[in-house]
Amino acid sequence: MNGLFITIEGPDGAGKTSVLNELYPRLQLLAKRPIVKTREPGGVKISEKIRKIILDPANGEMDERTEALLYAAARRQHLVEVILPALEQGKIVICDRFVDSSLAYQGAGRRIGIPEIEKINNFAIEGTKPDFTLYLDVDSDTGLQRIARSRHGKADRLETESLEFHQRVRHAYLKLAEEDPVRIHKVDGRMSLQEVVEASFTAITETYPEYF
């Protein structure tokens, strides 16, 4: 496996989607190898179906461990169908969310505990780890305000969780970033979109000059 595996993470409302929309074309222009953009939970047929079940606000009765297992199952299928083949071909893979999302959302947000979530995800990913993770940090008040503005009442099942849930998610991300500062690069998501894109672009291209 000689590709480069980059993930992008953050609480809801951190601006991942807008940042990726600007960041990806710039990375694409500079990439010295083929580059692939994909997202979790989904990216492939089976995982997209699982994603719909998880995020449907009508599925309010879903048990939290069921939710964690479904995310891990969607992740597994996406890994096998998209990520691993691309990395084996030496490509650069940029993935919107990966295991850190489950650690933060299910481990801390749902209070299942990080070790339990690590266990089921180890089964799903068999040791595949991102080389580099861009973490867009935003406080939960700002994040939730942005969601309220952009979703027009159509927030998904996780976005409609309480402020306390989102605060637990953010604190877990901050702790993960603190524990693994080599892999996880934190960017302040409250800056302007252009500033966030610039900081993210610089972090990635300066860390991997052999790929960009």
Ligand code: TYD
């Ligand atoms: P996503 O579509 O990436 O939403 P956003 O554009 O807001 O980042 O993810 C949908 C939701 O799924 C989001 O609220 C985070 C949640 N999620 C988990 O709870 N656990 C996971 O393992 C993943 C991948 C996502």
